[in-house]
Amino acid sequence: TILIIDFGSQVTQLIARRVREAGVYCEIHPFQSAAEAFEKLKPKGVILSGGPASVTTEGSPRAPQAVFESGVPILAICYGQQTAALQLGGVVEGGHAAEFGRADIEIKHPSPLFEGFWEVGQRYPVWMSHGDRVTVLPEGFVVAGTSENAPFAIALNEERRIYTTMFHPEVVHTPDGGKLLANFVHNIVGLKSDWSMKAYREEAIRRIREQVGDEKVICGLSGGVDSSVAAVLIHEAIGDQLTCVFVDHGLLRLGEAEKVVTLFRDAYNIPLVHVEAEELFLTALEGVTDPEVKRKTIGKLFIDVFEDEARKIGGAAFLAQGTLYPDVIESVSFTGGPSVTIKSHHNVGGLPERMNMKLVEPLRELFKDEVRALGRELGLPEVFVGRHPFPGPGLAIRCPGEITREKLDILRLADEIYLEEIRRHGLYDKIWQAFAVILPVKTVGVMGDYRTYDYVVGLRAVTSVDGMTADFYPFDMTFLGRVATRIVNEVKGVNRVVYDVTSKPPGTIEWE
Ligand code: XMP
Numbered sequence: 001t002i003l004i005i006d007f008g009s010q011v012t013q014l015i016a017r018r019v020r021e022a023g024v025y026c027e028i029h030p031f032q033s034a035a036e037a038f039e040k041l042k043p044k045g046v047i048l049s050g051g052p053a054s055v056t057t058e059g060s061p062r063a064p065q066a067v068f069e070s071g072v073p074i075l076a077i078c079y080g081q082q083t084a085a086l087q088l089g090g091v092v093e094g095g096h097a098a099e100f101g102r103a104d105i106e107i108k109h110p111s112p113l114f115e116g117f118w119e120v121g122q123r124y125p126v127w128m129s130h131g132d133r134v135t136v137l138p139e140g141f142v143v144a145g146t147s148e149n150a151p152f153a154i155a156l157n158e159e160r161r162i163y164t165t166m167f168h169p170e171v172v173h174t175p176d177g178g179k180l181l182a183n184f185v186h187n188i189v190g191l192k193s194d195w196s197m198k199a200y201r202e203e204a205i206r207r208i209r210e211q212v213g214d215e216k217v218i219c220g221l222s223g224g225v226d227s228s229v230a231a232v233l234i235h236e237a238i239g240d241q242l243t244c245v246f247v248d249h250g251l252l253r254l255g256e257a258e259k260v261v262t263l264f265r266d267a268y269n270i271p272l273v274h275v276e277a278e279e280l281f282l283t284a285l286e287g288v289t290d291p292e293v294k295r296k297t298i299g300k301l302f303i304d305v306f307e308d309e310a311r312k313i314g315g316a317a318f319l320a321q322g323t324l325y326p327d328v329i330e331s332v333s334f335t336g337g338p339s340v341t342i343k344s345h346h347n348v349g350g351l352p353e354r355m356n357m358k359l360v361e362p363l364r365e366l367f368k369d370e371v372r373a374l375g376r377e378l379g380l381p382e383v384f385v386g387r388h389p390f391p392g393p394g395l396a397i398r399c400p401g402e403i404t405r406e407k408l409d410i411l412r413l414a415d416e417i418y419l420e421e422i423r424r425h426g427l428y429d430k431i432w433q434a435f436a437v438i439l440p441v442k443t444v445g446v447m448g449d450y451r452t453y454d455y456v457v458g459l460r461a462v463t464s465v466d467g468m469t470a471d472f473y474p475f476d477m478t479f480l481g482r483v484a485t486r487i488v489n490e491v492k493g494v495n496r497v498v499y500d501v502t503s504k505p506p507g508t509i510e511w512e
Contacts, residue, residue: 007051023193048080401440
Protein backbone atom coordinates (compact mmCIF):
# COMPACT_ATOMS: atom_id res chain seq x y z
CA THR A 1 0.00 0.00 0.00
CA ILE A 2 0.93 3.59 -0.66
CA LEU A 3 -0.49 6.11 1.81
CA ILE A 4 -1.25 9.52 0.33
CA ILE A 5 -1.56 12.20 2.97
CA ASP A 6 -3.90 14.92 1.75
CA PHE A 7 -3.27 18.56 2.58
CA GLY A 8 -6.28 19.71 0.55
CA SER A 9 -4.89 20.21 -2.95
CA GLN A 10 -7.38 20.20 -5.83
CA VAL A 11 -5.30 17.54 -7.54
CA THR A 12 -4.64 15.05 -4.74
CA GLN A 13 -6.90 12.51 -6.44
CA LEU A 14 -4.69 12.72 -9.50
CA ILE A 15 -1.79 11.41 -7.39
CA ALA A 16 -3.95 8.40 -6.52
CA ARG A 17 -4.86 7.99 -10.13
CA ARG A 18 -1.23 7.95 -11.28
CA VAL A 19 -0.37 5.42 -8.58
CA ARG A 20 -3.27 3.23 -9.74
CA GLU A 21 -2.05 3.62 -13.33
CA ALA A 22 1.27 2.24 -12.12
CA GLY A 23 -0.69 -0.80 -10.93
CA VAL A 24 -0.25 -0.11 -7.22
CA TYR A 25 -2.90 0.10 -4.50
CA CYS A 26 -3.12 3.37 -2.57
CA GLU A 27 -5.35 5.14 -0.08
CA ILE A 28 -5.82 8.86 0.50
CA HIS A 29 -6.23 10.04 4.09
CA PRO A 30 -6.59 13.66 5.23
CA PHE A 31 -3.67 14.98 7.27
CA GLN A 32 -5.88 15.12 10.39
CA SER A 33 -6.23 11.34 10.53
CA ALA A 34 -2.94 10.47 8.83
CA ALA A 35 -1.24 9.25 12.00
CA GLU A 36 -3.89 6.57 12.61
CA ALA A 37 -3.90 5.59 8.94
CA PHE A 38 -0.12 5.27 8.93
CA GLU A 39 -0.25 3.02 11.96
CA LYS A 40 -3.11 0.90 10.64
CA LEU A 41 -2.10 0.52 6.99
CA LYS A 42 1.63 0.07 7.56
CA PRO A 43 2.25 1.52 4.08
CA LYS A 44 5.40 0.69 2.15
CA GLY A 45 5.62 4.26 0.92
CA VAL A 46 4.07 7.66 1.68
CA ILE A 47 3.22 10.58 -0.60
CA LEU A 48 2.53 14.03 0.84
CA SER A 49 0.19 16.08 -1.34
CA GLY A 50 0.10 19.78 -2.10
CA GLY A 51 -2.35 22.07 -0.36
CA PRO A 52 -3.66 25.61 -0.18
CA ALA A 53 -2.21 26.55 3.24
CA SER A 54 1.12 28.21 3.98
CA VAL A 55 3.49 26.37 6.31
CA THR A 56 4.52 29.76 7.68
CA THR A 57 1.04 30.25 9.17
CA GLU A 58 0.58 29.19 12.76
CA GLY A 59 -1.46 26.02 13.11
CA SER A 60 -0.96 25.02 9.47
CA PRO A 61 -1.11 21.27 8.70
CA ARG A 62 1.82 18.95 9.35
CA ALA A 63 2.58 15.33 8.47
CA PRO A 64 2.82 12.90 11.40
CA GLN A 65 6.42 13.03 12.63
CA ALA A 66 6.36 9.21 12.84
CA VAL A 67 6.29 9.07 9.04
CA PHE A 68 9.72 10.73 8.85
CA GLU A 69 11.15 8.56 11.58
CA SER A 70 9.86 5.27 10.17
CA GLY A 71 12.34 4.97 7.33
CA VAL A 72 9.62 4.31 4.70
CA PRO A 73 10.29 6.10 1.41
CA ILE A 74 8.55 9.48 1.13
CA LEU A 75 7.65 11.60 -1.87
CA ALA A 76 6.63 15.09 -0.81
CA ILE A 77 4.96 17.36 -3.34
CA CYS A 78 4.60 21.17 -3.20
CA TYR A 79 3.07 21.93 0.24
CA GLY A 80 4.27 18.45 1.22
CA GLN A 81 7.82 19.49 0.34
CA GLN A 82 7.56 22.55 2.53
CA THR A 83 6.19 20.83 5.57
CA ALA A 84 8.72 18.00 5.13
CA ALA A 85 11.58 20.52 4.93
CA LEU A 86 10.33 22.30 8.02
CA GLN A 87 9.71 19.14 10.02
CA LEU A 88 13.19 17.86 9.17
CA GLY A 89 14.93 21.03 10.30
CA GLY A 90 14.99 23.20 7.17
CA VAL A 91 13.64 26.71 6.68
CA VAL A 92 10.66 27.84 4.58
CA GLU A 93 9.85 31.44 3.76
CA GLY A 94 6.88 33.13 2.19
CA GLY A 95 6.88 36.21 0.02
CA HIS A 96 9.04 35.01 -2.87
CA ALA A 97 8.10 35.48 -6.48
CA ALA A 98 5.26 33.03 -6.89
CA GLU A 99 5.55 30.55 -9.69
CA PHE A 100 2.32 29.35 -11.25
CA GLY A 101 1.89 27.21 -14.29
CA ARG A 102 4.56 25.91 -16.61
CA ALA A 103 8.22 26.12 -15.64
CA ASP A 104 11.38 24.47 -16.90
CA ILE A 105 13.56 22.62 -14.47
CA GLU A 106 17.19 21.77 -15.01
CA ILE A 107 18.45 18.46 -13.63
CA LYS A 108 21.58 18.87 -11.46
CA HIS A 109 22.00 15.47 -9.91
CA PRO A 110 20.95 11.93 -10.93
CA SER A 111 18.38 9.98 -8.93
CA PRO A 112 16.37 6.75 -9.23
CA LEU A 113 13.32 9.04 -8.99
CA PHE A 114 13.70 10.12 -12.62
CA GLU A 115 16.09 7.52 -13.91
CA GLY A 116 15.36 6.53 -17.45
CA PHE A 117 13.82 9.78 -18.64
CA TRP A 118 15.52 12.85 -17.11
CA GLU A 119 19.24 13.48 -17.56
CA VAL A 120 21.66 15.72 -15.73
CA GLY A 121 22.22 19.03 -17.52
CA GLN A 122 18.95 18.85 -19.48
CA ARG A 123 15.79 20.94 -19.02
CA TYR A 124 12.26 19.58 -18.77
CA PRO A 125 8.80 21.15 -18.48
CA VAL A 126 6.90 20.80 -15.19
CA TRP A 127 3.86 22.43 -13.61
CA MET A 128 4.40 24.60 -10.55
CA SER A 129 1.90 26.25 -8.29
CA HIS A 130 3.21 27.87 -5.16
CA GLY A 131 4.15 31.08 -3.42
CA ASP A 132 6.23 29.91 -0.43
CA ARG A 133 9.51 28.15 -0.85
CA VAL A 134 12.17 26.27 1.02
CA THR A 135 15.22 28.49 1.63
CA VAL A 136 17.41 26.21 3.74
CA LEU A 137 17.37 22.46 3.13
CA PRO A 138 17.43 20.01 6.03
CA GLU A 139 20.69 18.24 6.68
CA GLY A 140 21.62 15.48 4.28
CA PHE A 141 19.55 16.82 1.37
CA VAL A 142 20.91 17.63 -2.09
CA VAL A 143 19.38 19.66 -4.87
CA ALA A 144 18.63 17.47 -7.87
CA GLY A 145 16.74 20.03 -9.97
CA THR A 146 16.21 23.77 -10.10
CA SER A 147 14.05 26.25 -11.96
CA GLU A 148 14.35 29.99 -12.27
CA ASN A 149 12.15 30.69 -9.26
CA ALA A 150 12.59 27.40 -7.45
CA PRO A 151 16.20 26.71 -6.46
CA PHE A 152 14.98 23.51 -4.78
CA ALA A 153 12.59 22.28 -7.46
CA ILE A 154 13.74 18.75 -6.60
CA ALA A 155 15.53 18.15 -3.32
CA LEU A 156 16.24 14.72 -1.95
CA ASN A 157 17.97 12.60 0.59
CA GLU A 158 18.83 9.37 -1.16
CA GLU A 159 20.06 7.70 2.01
CA ARG A 160 16.83 8.33 3.93
CA ARG A 161 14.81 7.86 0.73
CA ILE A 162 12.99 11.17 1.10
CA TYR A 163 12.22 12.86 -2.22
CA THR A 164 10.65 16.30 -2.51
CA THR A 165 9.43 18.31 -5.48
CA MET A 166 8.13 21.82 -5.62
CA PHE A 167 6.25 21.02 -8.82
CA HIS A 168 3.23 18.74 -9.29
CA PRO A 169 4.20 15.48 -11.01
CA GLU A 170 0.58 14.26 -10.89
CA VAL A 171 -0.91 16.74 -13.40
CA VAL A 172 -0.83 16.21 -17.16
CA HIS A 173 1.04 19.49 -17.58
CA THR A 174 4.09 17.75 -16.14
CA PRO A 175 4.46 15.41 -19.11
CA ASP A 176 6.89 13.01 -17.39
CA GLY A 177 5.13 13.17 -14.02
CA GLY A 178 3.37 9.82 -14.38
CA LYS A 179 6.74 8.14 -15.00
CA LEU A 180 8.19 9.89 -11.98
CA LEU A 181 5.40 8.61 -9.72
CA ALA A 182 5.75 5.13 -11.23
CA ASN A 183 9.50 5.20 -10.54
CA PHE A 184 8.77 6.17 -6.96
CA VAL A 185 6.35 3.32 -6.28
CA HIS A 186 8.18 0.66 -8.34
CA ASN A 187 11.89 1.38 -8.01
CA ILE A 188 12.14 3.28 -4.76
CA VAL A 189 9.33 1.77 -2.69
CA GLY A 190 9.73 -1.56 -4.48
CA LEU A 191 6.05 -2.40 -5.09
CA LYS A 192 5.09 -4.51 -8.07
CA SER A 193 2.50 -3.60 -10.62
CA ASP A 194 -0.20 -6.05 -9.55
CA TRP A 195 -3.21 -3.90 -8.78
CA SER A 196 -6.04 -3.69 -11.33
CA MET A 197 -9.69 -2.78 -11.81
CA LYS A 198 -10.49 -6.32 -10.76
CA ALA A 199 -8.86 -5.62 -7.41
CA TYR A 200 -10.65 -2.29 -7.20
CA ARG A 201 -13.95 -4.03 -7.81
CA GLU A 202 -13.33 -6.47 -4.99
CA GLU A 203 -12.16 -3.74 -2.65
CA ALA A 204 -15.18 -1.56 -3.51
CA ILE A 205 -17.57 -4.46 -2.89
CA ARG A 206 -15.97 -5.12 0.48
CA ARG A 207 -16.32 -1.46 1.44
CA ILE A 208 -19.96 -1.30 0.34
CA ARG A 209 -20.81 -4.37 2.44
CA GLU A 210 -18.99 -2.91 5.40
CA GLN A 211 -20.77 0.44 5.11
CA VAL A 212 -24.26 -0.89 4.45
CA GLY A 213 -24.47 -3.95 6.70
CA ASP A 214 -27.93 -5.45 6.31
CA GLU A 215 -29.74 -2.15 5.65
CA LYS A 216 -31.62 -1.37 2.46
CA VAL A 217 -30.23 0.89 -0.26
CA ILE A 218 -32.01 3.02 -2.84
CA CYS A 219 -29.96 3.83 -5.93
CA GLY A 220 -30.84 6.70 -8.20
CA LEU A 221 -30.33 5.52 -11.75
CA SER A 222 -30.08 8.15 -14.48
CA GLY A 223 -29.10 5.93 -17.38
CA GLY A 224 -25.68 7.52 -17.51
CA VAL A 225 -22.51 5.47 -17.23
CA ASP A 226 -21.78 6.47 -13.64
CA SER A 227 -25.04 5.55 -12.00
CA SER A 228 -25.27 2.36 -14.09
CA VAL A 229 -21.83 1.21 -12.95
CA ALA A 230 -22.63 2.17 -9.35
CA ALA A 231 -25.90 0.20 -9.49
CA VAL A 232 -24.32 -2.95 -10.92
CA LEU A 233 -21.46 -2.78 -8.44
CA ILE A 234 -23.74 -2.29 -5.46
CA HIS A 235 -26.03 -5.04 -6.68
CA GLU A 236 -23.05 -7.34 -6.80
CA ALA A 237 -22.18 -6.34 -3.25
CA ILE A 238 -25.56 -6.57 -1.54
CA GLY A 239 -27.99 -8.23 -3.97
CA ASP A 240 -31.62 -7.54 -3.32
CA GLN A 241 -31.01 -5.16 -0.44
CA LEU A 242 -30.73 -2.76 -3.40
CA THR A 243 -33.65 -1.12 -5.17
CA CYS A 244 -32.92 1.09 -8.17
CA VAL A 245 -35.12 4.07 -8.83
CA PHE A 246 -35.25 5.59 -12.27
CA VAL A 247 -36.89 9.00 -12.14
CA ASP A 248 -38.38 10.26 -15.37
CA HIS A 249 -38.32 13.96 -14.59
CA GLY A 250 -39.46 14.94 -18.05
CA LEU A 251 -35.95 16.18 -18.79
CA LEU A 252 -34.68 13.04 -20.51
CA ARG A 253 -33.59 12.52 -24.08
CA LEU A 254 -35.73 10.83 -26.70
CA GLY A 255 -36.36 7.16 -25.89
CA GLU A 256 -34.08 7.26 -22.84
CA ALA A 257 -36.51 5.83 -20.31
CA GLU A 258 -37.26 2.68 -22.33
CA LYS A 259 -33.57 1.98 -22.95
CA VAL A 260 -32.62 2.18 -19.28
CA VAL A 261 -35.60 0.27 -17.94
CA THR A 262 -35.08 -2.53 -20.45
CA LEU A 263 -31.40 -2.94 -19.69
CA PHE A 264 -31.76 -3.07 -15.94
CA ARG A 265 -34.92 -5.10 -15.65
CA ASP A 266 -34.29 -7.54 -18.47
CA ALA A 267 -30.55 -7.85 -18.79
CA TYR A 268 -29.59 -7.45 -15.17
CA ASN A 269 -32.61 -8.51 -13.25
CA ILE A 270 -32.04 -5.65 -10.84
CA PRO A 271 -35.26 -4.50 -9.12
CA LEU A 272 -36.12 -1.19 -10.74
CA VAL A 273 -38.86 1.28 -9.92
CA HIS A 274 -39.77 3.58 -12.80
CA VAL A 275 -41.20 6.82 -11.39
CA GLU A 276 -43.09 9.10 -13.79
CA ALA A 277 -42.52 12.49 -12.25
CA GLU A 278 -42.64 14.85 -15.21
CA GLU A 279 -45.51 16.86 -13.78
CA LEU A 280 -43.81 17.28 -10.42
CA PHE A 281 -40.48 18.49 -11.82
CA LEU A 282 -41.76 20.68 -14.62
CA THR A 283 -44.26 22.42 -12.33
CA ALA A 284 -41.54 23.15 -9.78
CA LEU A 285 -39.29 24.51 -12.52
CA GLU A 286 -41.92 26.85 -13.96
CA GLY A 287 -40.53 30.36 -14.18
CA VAL A 288 -37.10 29.32 -12.86
CA THR A 289 -34.26 30.79 -14.93
CA ASP A 290 -31.26 30.86 -12.60
CA PRO A 291 -29.02 27.81 -13.26
CA GLU A 292 -28.13 27.25 -9.60
CA VAL A 293 -31.80 27.46 -8.58
CA LYS A 294 -32.64 24.93 -11.31
CA ARG A 295 -29.98 22.54 -10.05
CA LYS A 296 -31.01 22.88 -6.42
CA THR A 297 -34.73 22.53 -7.22
CA ILE A 298 -34.03 19.34 -9.14
CA GLY A 299 -31.69 18.00 -6.45
CA LYS A 300 -34.34 18.52 -3.78
CA LEU A 301 -37.12 16.89 -5.80
CA PHE A 302 -34.92 13.89 -6.55
CA ILE A 303 -34.46 13.39 -2.82
CA ASP A 304 -38.21 13.78 -2.20
CA VAL A 305 -38.88 11.06 -4.76
CA PHE A 306 -36.17 8.78 -3.36
CA GLU A 307 -37.50 9.21 0.17
CA ASP A 308 -41.01 8.42 -1.04
CA GLU A 309 -39.79 5.25 -2.71
CA ALA A 310 -37.76 4.34 0.37
CA ARG A 311 -40.93 4.55 2.48
CA LYS A 312 -42.72 2.24 0.07
CA ILE A 313 -40.12 -0.49 0.56
CA GLY A 314 -40.30 -0.12 4.33
CA GLY A 315 -37.47 2.38 4.69
CA ALA A 316 -33.94 2.54 3.32
CA ALA A 317 -31.01 3.77 5.35
CA PHE A 318 -28.86 4.60 2.34
CA LEU A 319 -29.03 6.45 -0.93
CA ALA A 320 -26.50 5.38 -3.57
CA GLN A 321 -25.23 7.66 -6.28
CA GLY A 322 -22.66 7.49 -9.06
CA THR A 323 -20.80 10.60 -7.94
CA LEU A 324 -17.36 10.90 -9.50
CA TYR A 325 -14.33 12.76 -8.32
CA PRO A 326 -14.67 15.73 -10.73
CA ASP A 327 -18.26 16.21 -9.45
CA VAL A 328 -16.92 16.33 -5.92
CA ILE A 329 -14.11 18.75 -6.56
CA GLU A 330 -16.17 21.17 -8.64
CA SER A 331 -18.92 21.34 -6.01
CA VAL A 332 -16.67 21.74 -2.98
CA SER A 333 -15.08 24.93 -1.83
CA PHE A 334 -12.37 24.79 0.78
CA THR A 335 -12.28 27.80 3.06
CA GLY A 336 -9.15 29.76 2.38
CA GLY A 337 -8.24 27.44 -0.46
CA PRO A 338 -8.02 27.94 -4.17
CA SER A 339 -11.06 25.85 -5.02
CA VAL A 340 -14.41 27.58 -5.41
CA THR A 341 -17.83 26.28 -6.36
CA ILE A 342 -18.19 26.21 -10.14
CA LYS A 343 -21.58 24.51 -10.26
CA SER A 344 -23.61 22.54 -7.79
CA HIS A 345 -23.61 19.16 -9.46
CA HIS A 346 -26.97 17.82 -8.45
CA ASN A 347 -25.68 14.62 -6.98
CA VAL A 348 -23.27 16.47 -4.70
CA GLY A 349 -23.68 20.14 -3.90
CA GLY A 350 -27.28 20.24 -5.06
CA LEU A 351 -28.40 17.87 -2.32
CA PRO A 352 -30.61 19.45 0.30
CA GLU A 353 -29.14 19.75 3.80
CA ARG A 354 -32.08 17.85 5.21
CA MET A 355 -31.93 14.28 4.04
CA ASN A 356 -32.90 11.19 5.94
CA MET A 357 -30.61 8.80 4.12
CA LYS A 358 -26.86 8.42 4.31
CA LEU A 359 -24.91 8.37 1.05
CA VAL A 360 -23.18 5.44 -0.61
CA GLU A 361 -20.88 6.74 -3.33
CA PRO A 362 -18.55 3.95 -4.42
CA LEU A 363 -17.12 5.89 -7.40
CA ARG A 364 -16.31 9.04 -5.49
CA GLU A 365 -12.60 8.73 -6.00
CA LEU A 366 -12.60 7.68 -9.64
CA PHE A 367 -12.34 9.56 -12.90
CA LYS A 368 -14.67 8.91 -15.80
CA ASP A 369 -12.33 6.71 -17.82
CA GLU A 370 -11.64 4.64 -14.69
CA VAL A 371 -15.39 4.21 -14.18
CA ARG A 372 -15.65 2.96 -17.74
CA ALA A 373 -12.85 0.48 -17.07
CA LEU A 374 -14.73 -0.67 -13.96
CA GLY A 375 -17.95 -0.99 -15.99
CA ARG A 376 -16.16 -3.24 -18.48
CA GLU A 377 -14.74 -5.24 -15.59
CA LEU A 378 -18.34 -5.70 -14.36
CA GLY A 379 -19.41 -6.86 -17.80
CA LEU A 380 -21.67 -3.92 -18.69
CA PRO A 381 -22.38 -3.92 -22.43
CA GLU A 382 -20.05 -1.72 -24.46
CA VAL A 383 -22.94 0.41 -25.77
CA PHE A 384 -23.61 1.40 -22.19
CA VAL A 385 -20.04 1.78 -21.02
CA GLY A 386 -19.15 3.90 -24.02
CA ARG A 387 -22.10 6.27 -23.70
CA HIS A 388 -21.46 9.97 -23.49
CA PRO A 389 -22.04 11.40 -20.02
CA PHE A 390 -25.53 12.71 -19.34
CA PRO A 391 -26.01 15.03 -16.36
CA GLY A 392 -28.52 14.29 -13.60
CA PRO A 393 -30.46 17.55 -14.15
CA GLY A 394 -30.79 16.45 -17.77
CA LEU A 395 -32.14 18.79 -20.41
CA ALA A 396 -32.92 21.42 -17.74
CA ILE A 397 -29.35 22.68 -17.97
CA ARG A 398 -29.40 22.58 -21.78
CA CYS A 399 -32.31 24.94 -21.91
CA PRO A 400 -30.96 28.30 -20.66
CA GLY A 401 -33.71 30.57 -19.40
CA GLU A 402 -37.17 29.28 -18.68
CA ILE A 403 -37.90 25.62 -19.29
CA THR A 404 -41.10 24.91 -21.21
CA ARG A 405 -42.53 21.69 -22.61
CA GLU A 406 -42.40 23.19 -26.08
CA LYS A 407 -38.69 23.93 -25.82
CA LEU A 408 -37.96 20.49 -24.36
CA ASP A 409 -39.75 18.79 -27.26
CA ILE A 410 -37.80 20.83 -29.79
CA LEU A 411 -34.54 20.13 -27.98
CA ARG A 412 -35.16 16.36 -27.85
CA LEU A 413 -35.69 16.15 -31.59
CA ALA A 414 -32.72 18.35 -32.48
CA ASP A 415 -30.48 16.40 -30.11
CA GLU A 416 -31.59 13.09 -31.61
CA ILE A 417 -30.79 14.23 -35.17
CA TYR A 418 -27.40 15.56 -34.12
CA LEU A 419 -26.42 12.32 -32.38
CA GLU A 420 -27.79 10.20 -35.20
CA GLU A 421 -25.52 12.03 -37.65
CA ILE A 422 -22.55 11.73 -35.29
CA ARG A 423 -23.07 7.97 -35.08
CA ARG A 424 -23.66 7.60 -38.77
CA HIS A 425 -20.33 9.30 -39.49
CA GLY A 426 -18.48 7.10 -36.99
CA LEU A 427 -17.64 10.02 -34.74
CA TYR A 428 -19.43 9.00 -31.52
CA ASP A 429 -16.44 7.33 -29.88
CA LYS A 430 -14.06 10.11 -30.87
CA ILE A 431 -16.10 12.60 -28.88
CA TRP A 432 -16.34 12.79 -25.08
CA GLN A 433 -19.78 14.35 -25.10
CA ALA A 434 -22.04 15.86 -27.74
CA PHE A 435 -25.45 17.43 -27.29
CA ALA A 436 -27.74 20.19 -28.42
CA VAL A 437 -28.98 23.16 -26.41
CA ILE A 438 -31.93 25.43 -27.13
CA LEU A 439 -31.41 29.15 -26.69
CA PRO A 440 -33.99 31.41 -25.07
CA VAL A 441 -34.11 33.71 -28.10
CA LYS A 442 -35.89 33.70 -31.40
CA THR A 443 -34.35 35.02 -34.58
CA VAL A 444 -35.65 35.80 -38.05
CA GLY A 445 -35.27 33.45 -40.99
CA VAL A 446 -36.78 32.78 -44.37
CA MET A 447 -38.17 29.44 -45.53
CA GLY A 448 -39.71 29.19 -48.96
CA ASP A 449 -41.37 32.53 -49.40
CA TYR A 450 -42.18 32.99 -45.74
CA ARG A 451 -40.59 34.86 -42.92
CA THR A 452 -39.91 32.68 -39.87
CA TYR A 453 -39.32 33.74 -36.30
CA ASP A 454 -38.07 30.70 -34.39
CA TYR A 455 -35.63 29.34 -31.82
CA VAL A 456 -31.86 28.91 -32.17
CA VAL A 457 -30.30 25.52 -31.44
CA GLY A 458 -26.68 25.38 -30.29
CA LEU A 459 -24.54 22.30 -30.87
CA ARG A 460 -21.77 21.30 -28.50
CA ALA A 461 -19.18 18.56 -28.86
CA VAL A 462 -16.00 18.25 -26.82
CA THR A 463 -13.04 15.98 -26.35
CA SER A 464 -11.77 15.39 -22.83
CA VAL A 465 -10.09 12.81 -20.63
CA ASP A 466 -11.93 13.39 -17.39
CA GLY A 467 -14.36 16.27 -17.92
CA MET A 468 -12.18 18.65 -15.91
CA THR A 469 -10.79 20.30 -19.02
CA ALA A 470 -12.09 19.98 -22.58
CA ASP A 471 -11.57 21.12 -26.16
CA PHE A 472 -14.30 21.69 -28.70
CA TYR A 473 -14.42 19.00 -31.37
CA PRO A 474 -13.16 20.18 -34.78
CA PHE A 475 -15.98 18.92 -37.00
CA ASP A 476 -15.71 19.15 -40.68
CA MET A 477 -17.83 22.10 -41.90
CA THR A 478 -19.73 19.93 -44.37
CA PHE A 479 -20.81 17.72 -41.50
CA LEU A 480 -22.00 20.69 -39.44
CA GLY A 481 -23.82 22.08 -42.46
CA ARG A 482 -25.63 18.80 -42.95
CA VAL A 483 -26.72 18.62 -39.31
CA ALA A 484 -27.92 22.23 -39.44
CA THR A 485 -29.95 21.61 -42.59
CA ARG A 486 -31.58 18.53 -41.14
CA ILE A 487 -32.47 20.22 -37.87
CA VAL A 488 -33.98 23.30 -39.52
CA ASN A 489 -35.91 21.16 -42.00
CA GLU A 490 -37.10 18.47 -39.63
CA VAL A 491 -37.65 20.25 -36.33
CA LYS A 492 -40.54 22.64 -36.28
CA GLY A 493 -39.76 25.78 -34.30
CA VAL A 494 -36.04 26.04 -35.17
CA ASN A 495 -34.67 28.22 -37.95
CA ARG A 496 -31.03 28.65 -36.97
CA VAL A 497 -28.20 26.41 -35.73
CA VAL A 498 -24.88 27.51 -34.23
CA TYR A 499 -21.78 25.56 -33.13
CA ASP A 500 -20.03 26.23 -29.82
CA VAL A 501 -16.25 26.61 -30.28
CA THR A 502 -15.34 27.29 -26.65
CA SER A 503 -12.98 25.08 -24.66
CA LYS A 504 -13.13 24.37 -20.92
CA PRO A 505 -11.81 26.50 -19.34
CA PRO A 506 -12.98 29.19 -19.90
CA GLY A 507 -16.32 27.63 -20.88
CA THR A 508 -17.82 24.64 -19.10
CA ILE A 509 -19.10 21.64 -21.02
CA GLU A 510 -22.77 22.16 -20.22
CA TRP A 511 -24.19 25.61 -20.81
CA GLU A 512 -25.50 25.98 -17.27
P1 XMP B 1 -19.33 20.98 -16.77
O1 XMP B 1 -20.53 21.57 -17.42
O2 XMP B 1 -19.25 21.28 -15.31
O3 XMP B 1 -19.52 19.43 -16.89
O4 XMP B 1 -18.06 21.32 -17.50
C1 XMP B 1 -18.53 18.46 -16.64
C2 XMP B 1 -19.17 17.10 -16.80
O5 XMP B 1 -20.11 16.88 -15.73
C3 XMP B 1 -21.43 16.69 -16.24
N1 XMP B 1 -22.35 17.39 -15.32
C4 XMP B 1 -23.13 16.77 -14.40
N2 XMP B 1 -23.29 15.47 -14.10
N3 XMP B 1 -24.89 16.06 -12.44
C5 XMP B 1 -24.21 15.12 -13.13
O6 XMP B 1 -24.41 13.95 -12.87
C6 XMP B 1 -24.77 17.37 -12.67
O7 XMP B 1 -25.41 18.20 -12.03
C7 XMP B 1 -23.84 17.76 -13.71
N4 XMP B 1 -23.46 18.96 -14.23
C8 XMP B 1 -22.56 18.71 -15.22
C9 XMP B 1 -21.40 17.28 -17.63
O8 XMP B 1 -22.40 16.71 -18.44
C10 XMP B 1 -20.00 16.97 -18.07
O9 XMP B 1 -19.87 15.64 -18.51
